[in-house]
Amino acid sequence: MVEWGWKSKLLMESPAASKYTQLYQYKPYLDENVAMTPWREKVSVANAISDYLRALHEYAADKILQEFGRSYSRNSFRYCLTVPAMWSDKAKDVMRKAAIRAGLITAFDHPDRLTLVSEPEAAALYCEKACKQYDLGHGDRFMICDAGGGTVDLIVYEISSTSQGRRLSEVTKGHGATCGSMFIDLNFGNLLIKKFESQDAKIPKNIIPAMVDTFAYNHKPQFGEDDELYLALPRNSFFDDIKDPKSIGIDGGFMSLKESELKKVVFEPVVKQVLTLIQEQLNNAKQCSAIFMVGGFGSSNYLLKRVKQEFGSVVNTISAPNRPELAVVCGAVYAGLNPKMVTARITRLCYGTDAGMNFEEGIDPERLKLRKSSGPLCTGRFSTFVRKGQKVQVNECVTKLYSFTKNKHGTSTYSTGIFAIDGDPPRYIDDVGVSELAKISISDPFTPSDQIGHKVSVEMKMYFGLNEIRTEIFVQGTKYIKQLKFDDRDY
Template sequence: MLISEYELITNKFWLANFLTVDCGSGTVDLTTRQLLKNDKLGEKTIRACGFCGGVNVDKGFLAFIGGKIGPSVLTLLQEKHHGQLQYMVQEFCKKVKFLFTGNKEEYKTFELDLEDVCPIIKQYVTGDKLEQLENDDWTIELKFVDVKRMFDPVINKIIKLIREQLNNSGPISAMFLVGGFSVSKYLQKRIREEFSNKVKNNNIFVPPQPAAATLRGALEYGLNMKKIKTRRLPLTYGIELAPLWKPGDPPERRQTHNRIFKFRRLVEKGVEVDVNQEFGFELRPSFANQTELLMEIYSTTANEATYCDEPGMKKVGKLKLDFPNPRLGFQRTISFTLTFGQMEIRAYAKNQQGKITNATFVISV
């Protein structure tokens, strides 16, 4: 396990922050956690994600091939001969991508024989492209600079994600590279060049089987979800209320009974919360003879919001509860609470007569 590897290099590992960079095929996911006592983990920053996984190097390779055979031919292969095209990509991965270190002295120009890896291609290439390929015996050379250009835009995005995460987390004691794309020696080299002096004692680790490390971590978490003590909320949560409309509020938002619908924040994006920590307040009727209350729960990507129809706002769910004894008017209350669990949000409401309603929603990560 990754934490055990870190424990080997320090006897005082708890309260240390570490960054996990999961470089998968499609996405790269980053999480900064803190090692706590009793084998617990806390989340120190909002998780970050980017669509800059290893498959984007493959896309760069296909774009390079498209330049040699023509974009329209590449499109035809993708639509009609996907199997042969994928075989060509697999050959590139096996013989170039997985071996590329970024050291020019170590690289030997690779010759890709199109007749061997994608024979159907000869039926589609025309014009100047056909003449050039025939002169080259249907062989395409992948030089060092060509391969480097396939990698660099992808790795630059990963480095940018890591830099942003470190800016948010502050100093870290270790960085772990996991996921299938982490086997790339060039990716490892670039990350070490960029961040070794920003990680305590140059502690940047790659497990022997990076892809398996991701699966093992997911399995261990599934078997022991209590290991996570805190998380950083990726969204702001709250409910829609109907306070009195006041001068200065938009006239077009004025409702009946001189009310206006507004967003009331319960907990802000980026706050570190304990698992099962509760956030709530007491609600009162919007008008004296109200007999039930509808509580609509919203999330937003913004730290603060005023209205529930703003960009980035999304309805999470709703609860409805009776508001009995209308003779008591505005003196009645309902207690409303949101609780953030391991993988879910629990909404809970209780009126003064003890009647309860609740619901569970999947948490956004």
């Protein structure tokens, strides 16, 4: 990496631009549910994220140390990274590893030194501070619609007044879609391409990005207030060669576009997706007193107006709090200072592990039958930890007891798989829809004097109420805090 942030844009506008490749909009590639064009760059997505985090961290840390001097050292920093609510456990793991490669923390630090928080949850902590001015109290529910550049995440929380202060708990399973404001920009760019191609114009590669940037920063947030948009054109001889500029709205260094055209082609295809997501959350929540629009796209006047049109009759308060574009980052600070503000979360998937259970004749297939002196076992059964949609307290622990048997191959590590399904618990781990999410591995628990066949009892404690799955393994009284091992070769 030679440059990052706004300086990378300046570099791509210089005569040396042909020597470099500018990477952008690569975060959505971590979402396994989004259909993206194949990633063909030489640097992997995970390494691109690491490089960016390293540069951002160096910049931020230097600024903090300049401000506070010797009062702080980097070793005392605690980090909170926000991620989309719809990201998988695997995507979160990629982000954690990227942060380690970027030098924010080390692989040997306690996991709590880096906290991953969903973006709508961070926004909820920010909006909770504003709840009093909206007359929201104990038992009231509010929705966060975090509309950002790439994703739109939504979730509903319920307020509880406790002896320790106000607390939040999830009411609905957070969900969302990749339908953020970058897709408005893409729609706008495609509209410009269509107009220029109607003039048989050969478009220079930097023209569309420059015009989209002007639209995104100067016009998109206020769209909907005027009947017509006048876009300042970048200086380029390209516009002098257009056959009939007035036919596509170009005159005097500006390009005019009708509001009706922009609504139909640019905004509404994206806005309608957001409205559908909000309706789904309202259906699941049953009762909701307020909707808070946050994020960069959440500050859009047009989006806020459309949400009020659709849902103003069923939700009393629909508002964008002060500085909605800062809600997520400010809320992340609150999450870092008070990790126990959210007391319960809704599980996104059904989780379980591989287990041997009593074999049931006529039900279980013979291929899974394992004969034991105590009676036949059925291998490959799905042993459920938690069900999808289950409300789990943050400190709630699911405990399973297992045993490892020493084998003659001298295995140096012993592992068990964690399986997941987006639905009800299956009977077997190889049923349709079940995937192996990750593995939990421990070092060889046996001593050289242990005989082949010797068993060691293992106690596994799983925590699903956190933003990341956490595992504690107890082997003969020794406690290990283990990170799940994901297969992240795709990134």
